Amino acid sequence: MSQRPLHIIGKARRRVDGRAKVSGETRFADDLILPRMLFCRLLRSPLPHARIVSIDVSRAQALPGVHLVLTGADLPTTFGILPVSQDEHALCLDKVRFVGDPVAAVIAQTELLAEEALALINVKYEPLTTIASPEEALAQSEPRIHDYGDSGNIHKSVAMSFGSVEQGFAEADHIFDDTFSYAGNTHLPLETHAAVAALDPDGKLTIWSSTQTPHYVHRSIAKVLALPPSRVRVIATPQGGGFGGKTDPFNHEIVICKAALVTGRPVKICLSREEVFYCHRGRHPVLMRLRCGVKQDGTLTALHLQTLLDGGAYGSYGVASTFYTGALQTVTYHLPSYRFEGCRVFTNKPPCGPKRGHGTVQPRFGQEVQLDKIAVALGLDPAELRLRIVEKPGALTANFLKIRTIGLAECIRSVVRRSGWADKHRKLPYGRGVGIACSSYLSGAGMPIYYNDMAHSGVQLKLDRSGLVTAFCGAAEVGQGSDDVLCASVAEVLGVEIADVKVVTGDTDLSPVDLGSYSSRVTLMMGNAAIQAAERARELVAGPVAAKLGVPVEQLVFSHGRVFPAAAPETGMSFREAVIIAEAVHGTLGTTGSYKPPKPAALFKGGGVGPSPTYSYTAAVIEVEVDPDTGWLHIEKIWIAHDIGRALNPTLTRGQVEGSVYMGLGEALMEEQAFRRLPPKLSGALVHRTPSILEYKSLTSLEMPDIDTELIEDPDPSGPFGGKEVGQGPLLPIMPALANAIFDAVGVRIDEVPITPEKILKGLANLQAGKPARVGPKGFPTVPYPEPLQVPTPWQGGDGRAVNDAVRSKDKRAKNV
Amino acid sequence: MKQPISLIVNGERHDTLCTPNLTLLEVLRENLQLTGTKHGCELGECGACAVLLGEEPVLSCLVLAMECDGLPITTVEGMKRGAELHPLQAAFADHGAAQCGYCTPGILVTAKALLDRNPSPTRTEVREALSGNLCRCTGYLQIFEAVEAAAGILREEKQ
Ligand code: FES
Ligand code: FES
Numbered sequence A: 001m002s003q004r005p006l007h008i009i010g011k012a013r014r015r016v017d018g019r020a021k022v023s024g025e026t027r028f029a030d031d032l033i034l035p036r037m038l039f040c041r042l043l044r045s046p047l048p049h050a051r052i053v054s055i056d057v058s059r060a061q062a063l064p065g066v067h068l069v070l071t072g073a074d075l076p077t078t079f080g081i082l083p084v085s086q087d088e089h090a091l092c093l094d095k096v097r098f099v100g101d102p103v104a105a106v107i108a109q110t111e112l113l114a115e116e117a118l119a120l121i122n123v124k125y126e127p128l129t130t131i132a133s134p135e136e137a138l139a140q141s142e143p144r145i146h147d148y149g150d151s152g153n154i155h156k157s158v159a160m161s162f163g164s165v166e167q168g169f170a171e172a173d174h175i176f177d178d179t180f181s182y183a184g185n186t187h188l189p190l191e192t193h194a195a196v197a198a199l200d201p202d203g204k205l206t207i208w209s210s211t212q213t214p215h216y217v218h219r220s221i222a223k224v225l226a227l228p229p230s231r232v233r234v235i236a237t238p239q240g241g242g243f244g245g246k247t248d249p250f251n252h253e254i255v256i257c258k259a260a261l262v263t264g265r266p267v268k269i270c271l272s273r274e275e276v277f278y279c280h281r282g283r284h285p286v287l288m289r290l291r292c293g294v295k296q297d298g299t300l301t302a303l304h305l306q307t308l309l310d311g312g313a314y315g316s317y318g319v320a321s322t323f324y325t326g327a328l329q330t331v332t333y334h335l336p337s338y339r340f341e342g343c344r345v346f347t348n349k350p351p352c353g354p355k356r357g358h359g360t361v362q363p364r365f366g367q368e369v370q371l372d373k374i375a376v377a378l379g380l381d382p383a384e385l386r387l388r389i390v391e392k393p394g395a396l397t398a399n400f401l402k403i404r405t406i407g408l409a410e411c412i413r414s415v416v417r418r419s420g421w422a423d424k425h426r427k428l429p430y431g432r433g434v435g436i437a438c439s440s441y442l443s444g445a446g447m448p449i450y451y452n453d454m455a456h457s458g459v460q461l462k463l464d465r466s467g468l469v470t471a472f473c474g475a476a477e478v479g480q481g482s483d484d485v486l487c488a489s490v491a492e493v494l495g496v497e498i499a500d501v502k503v504v505t506g507d508t509d510l511s512p513v514d515l516g517s518y519s520s521r522v523t524l525m526m527g528n529a530a531i532q533a534a535e536r537a538r539e540l541v542a543g544p545v546a547a548k549l550g551v552p553v554e555q556l557v558f559s560h561g562r563v564f565p566a567a568a569p570e571t572g573m574s575f576r577e578a579v580i581i582a583e584a585v586h587g588t589l590g591t592t593g594s595y596k597p598p599k600p601a602a603l604f605k606g607g608g609v610g611p612s613p614t615y616s617y618t619a620a621v622i623e624v625e626v627d628p629d630t631g632w633l634h635i636e637k638i639w640i641a642h643d644i645g646r647a648l649n650p651t652l653t654r655g656q657v658e659g660s661v662y663m664g665l666g667e668a669l670m671e672e673q674a675f676r677r678l679p680p681k682l683s684g685a686l687v688h689r690t691p692s693i694l695e696y697k698s699l700t701s702l703e704m705p706d707i708d709t710e711l712i713e714d715p716d717p718s719g720p721f722g723g724k725e726v727g728q729g730p731l732l733p734i735m736p737a738l739a740n741a742i743f744d745a746v747g748v749r750i751d752e753v754p755i756t757p758e759k760i761l762k763g764l765a766n767l768q769a770g771k772p773a774r775v776g777p778k779g780f781p782t783v784p785y786p787e788p789l790q791v792p793t794p795w796q797g798g799d800g801r802a803v804n805d806a807v808r809s810k811d812k813r814a815k816n817v
Numbered sequence B: 001m002k003q004p005i006s007l008i009v010n011g012e013r014h015d016t017l018c019t020p021n022l023t024l025l026e027v028l029r030e031n032l033q034l035t036g037t038k039h040g041c042e043l044g045e046c047g048a049c050a051v052l053l054g055e056e057p058v059l060s061c062l063v064l065a066m067e068c069d070g071l072p073i074t075t076v077e078g079m080k081r082g083a084e085l086h087p088l089q090a091a092f093a094d095h096g097a098a099q100c101g102y103c104t105p106g107i108l109v110t111a112k113a114l115l116d117r118n119p120s121p122t123r124t125e126v127r128e129a130l131s132g133n134l135c136r137c138t139g140y141l142q143i144f145e146a147v148e149a150a151a152g153i154l155r156e157e158k159q
Helices: A018-023 A058-060 A111-118 A134-139 A165-172 A214-224 A251-263 A273-279 A318-324 A361-378 A382-389 A407-420 A482-494 A523-550 A575-586 A650-669 A735-746 A757-768 A806-812 B022-029 B087-094 B104-117 B123-129 B142-156
Strands: A037-042 A050-056 A068-070 A102-108 A122-129 A154-162 A174-182 A194-201 A205-209 A233-237 A267-270 A286-294 A300-310 A336-345 A432-442 A457-463 A467-474 A502-506 A556-559 A563-564 A589-595 A615-627 A633-641 A675-677 A685-689 A706-713 A789-790 B003-009 B010-018 B050-053 B056-058 B073-076
Touching: A018 B087, A018 B104, A037 A111, A037 A251, A037 A273, A050 A102, A050 A650, A068 A111, A068 A251, A068 B022, A102 A111, A102 A251, A102 A735, A122 A650, A134 A300, A134 A336, A154 A318, A154 B022, A174 A361, A174 B010, A194 A251, A205 A214, A205 A251, A214 A233, A214 A251, A214 A706, A267 A382, A286 A361, A318 A336, A361 A382, A361 A432, A361 A563, A361 A735, A382 A407, A382 B022, A407 A432, A407 A615, A407 A633, A407 B073, A407 B123, A432 A735, A457 A482, A457 A523, A457 A575, A482 A502, A523 A556, A523 A563, A523 A575, A563 B010, A575 A589, A615 A735, A633 A650, A633 A735, A650 A706, A650 A735, A650 B010, A650 B142, A706 B123, A735 A757, A806 B003, B003 B022, B010 B022, B022 B050, B056 B104, B087 B142, B104 B123, B104 B142
Parallel strands: A037 A267, A154 A789, A205 A233, A300 A336, A467 A502, A633 A706, B003 B073
Antiparallel strands: A037 A102, A050 A122, A068 A102, A154 A336, A174 A286, A194 A205, A194 A267, A286 A300, A432 A615, A457 A467, A457 A589, A556 A563, A615 A633, A675 A685, B003 B010, B050 B056, B050 B073
16 A cells, blocks of 8 residues: 555544543433333442451341342452452452451332441441551461462562672662662542443343453353353443553452342442442552662662552452563663562551552652762752663663663753753752653553453454444553543554544443553543554555456555545545445455554563653653742642653643643642551541541642643654653553652652652751751561562673572463462 | 422423422432432542533532422433534543543533533633533643533534
8 A cells, every 4th residue: 555644643633532522422321211220339448457247138128129138158269460460359258358348238218228238237347457558568477368469468579589689789889779769649530430230131241331451250150150251240430530440350349240130220339439449459569678779970780779668458459460570671771680569558548559650659759769869969960960870762771671762861851941950950049949850651561461462452443335444452441541542543554534534442242352441541542443454454454445447456545534646646536435345356444453562571570560652751851949947849840751752632642641640730739548556446447547538639720730742753663653652651650750740849858659848847847956967767667578570681691580480481371470 | 298399491391399408419319310420529529420400500419309499400311412522522532621521521511511600611610610520530731622622513513
């Protein structure tokens, strides 16, 4: 086919689902109303850790209008997102593990009635000692929150060493040793989780749910309800935001499926805002220690990173989160040697999981603030320091991550230029300052969540004589614009208008599997699958059309809804006429496309976390004003540059950058998932401090600063039309850039997130008292990390395997964690 | 006890029965099946449920339906002009102001109230008018731009 310029990709455009969203016609899960629908409410534990002695549901069951009461015994099979952490019950079976853990469900004629009936359920608990913090979890191996995991209340502890950090430290001119802490925070999607389950007229189960991962929900429901997956249909409704908070299969989804099967009627559940705080799966609180060896010119020689994650009460994505805290340190700056030790503990709090930037956000904060300290100590400009050590395109890093394109240096230059950095850094009057930080993120995880050899994303196309092209894909529209990417990719390749492509997504009965909206994978993976399917469709149509016109196939152009020979456009025909010719020759027209990431180079255990088809890069400068009397912060402006490869729809891309900055700034300044102990006379339970939108502070339109965004476009061959991720990466530099700007403004180091006025005042007080002007963790506890896997680096001739892993070195395949 | 009330929603009269404890949000979404209006908290904290009562934006989760008997109410469903989008709606769609779109109905009606009384708001006035409507997706800037673009179009229409 003849090449032509892109018509749709790269142009700022109204998204395909834009009209529905602004007219109120997008049907979110709670907007679904089915005839004879019943309503479900969950009874949640008031205690953080307790054995369930007995549950008496008889009074609830007797209430007129109550159709069903379920308890753990009705759904005894465990589930969980990761194969290695199948530790959840739809309703707690023998014990509760946090305040908010669901123990029973009422299904009734109205929501109000279901709520009333909850009060009639009598649960007897035998309280157990509460494990409230990582320190307590490390110190107390009993009582165990779970009877699996590495030991006691340690869920997972890992260690890996790439090359010799000892040698790296020996070669260093300076060794920096810093500890940082990062508080937990939550996604707070504006839409609370909701779902409706019903039997279709054939008696098969269907669930509509606000989920980012219909495929994994499908697997979990089939598992717990012991149904063949072919008889379960999961439809991901468009979501009112997810940010990682809707990527786990959830209790309530399984409960209403069971209820629909038992009652034969549709059952709806819509969680309250308070319940969403309990579902959580948000940012892990992480304590970190970074030891970094540096030469006088800024060259890094070694990094030793230790992390301690507060996992909350269940596994969720936690094993992956743990590895992610150590995965991406190597992809921004060249690191000749690297050691990572990570440990996740169970505590009696809502489970942590993946939030935008999954696991990489916290250590990125530490690394970027430490680099700022290094620059100060070496007398280097922090932007210049970073430019000196940026990793090279095509590099294979110490931990065997393959870099493709890397526009980080351009990003740094862009924010330095636009912010007027040279005139501001260390030059602004006291109280004002600028800070810089960088980051990188995956464009999709290189490995699936459960090990398999199948494609990660599939797209199917149907074309017919109407001229309409229908694209089917399992991807879930969270709000990020995945439907638009699908539609635009197909329309671009076939040269038709957006309006001539219809998308059918997130429906396990109709659409081929896509693994879900997580790890910034959809644009790259679905996009590539869509291109493949569309190119095959173009070929299918081109053959008969070329024959009919008597021209070679290579000369045909598909453009602006027409198919024509490049040399004689007027002899061509409409796309619809072309399809009719092809349909007459081939019969029914359809194609498929699939995408599977390249095999990771990392073959050591744990090496499944970190590889990606390609990485995005970001740099940000923040200018801040600090009031030294109150500690109050005013963000003047944020300049950000994001290496996106190619922006498929610049309107949406900018929105993803700004939305990431917004969310990062919220984390940096105020968002915190905090807990407190009730006094002993009120049970002494560990409860969420702020399970409401009012108390869990986030930025409003009044606090949002101006953002100046530049997209750095250097198409990456691995991405669709050269595109890389944008939904998560731009969040990461915000927290460290702010901390660095505060140092520039008032000379105080806040080595903690969030950065509150109180902490700034404390830092200033320390400064005045002649103490180190720093607020942050005092030290790092002794963590029983295992013996590290020893992996020789590529430049030591390593092959991606550990030399001291007997099991793995025999295994040819790299398996997932 | 259920009592009859009449709501004038988007210019149409709806007679319905409701108990005194029902909020306007519940009656709109459940009795009238006008699900365009959203909810994120039902405690007056997020702004997703905003509708216009007369000319004024109110949080429908904090208003009892009984209090609205006979009063004119505008929801997002009432903004379109026939099959055409209202200039605010079109601008939101074109400027990326609706990502997930869940905050959008509440923000649209709130912005409409602003532009109805102040056709040329400054950026600060836009920020202030929308300060009770949380958006978790956009970072607000494209929303401000959409409101300002729509204001321009509405001013042109008036001339
Ligand atoms: S639903 Fe949140 S303010 Fe009404
Ligand atoms: S667009 Fe998602 S909350 Fe505003």
